Amino acid sequence: MTIKAIVVKDGIPNSPTTVAAYTIPSIMKGDANGDGKATAADALIVYKYIQHKITLTNDEFEALDMNDDGKVDAQDAELIMQIYTNSK
Known part of the structure; x- marks a missing residue:
């Protein structure tokens, strides 16, 4: 998501120029695969990471910690599974 701010005076934009733009990362805790929810598939990603079968991007690491x-470890997988089972 990108948020833009335009300078406005008396309800009229002074300039169509963007004053500032910020990109907000869409990181959801527990969601490494980007499907918008924490599921067993995300917990499996944790176990694959622990077993050194995969590497994680910084965003994935942040989501799974x-x-x-x-650290990303078995405790994190357990927390993901708790969220997943409570959401059903």
Whole structure:
């Protein structure tokens, strides 16, 4: 998502120039595969990472570090599964 701010005076834009643009990353905790929800598939990604079968992007790592301890481990997979089972 990108948010833009335009300078406006008395309800009329002074300039069509964008003053500032910020991109907000769409990172959802527990969702590494980008489907918009934390599921068993995301927990499986954690276990594949732990077993050194895959690497994670920075965004994936941030999404999967459920307890914000700077690690992606079995505790994170367990938290993802708790979210998943409680959402059913």
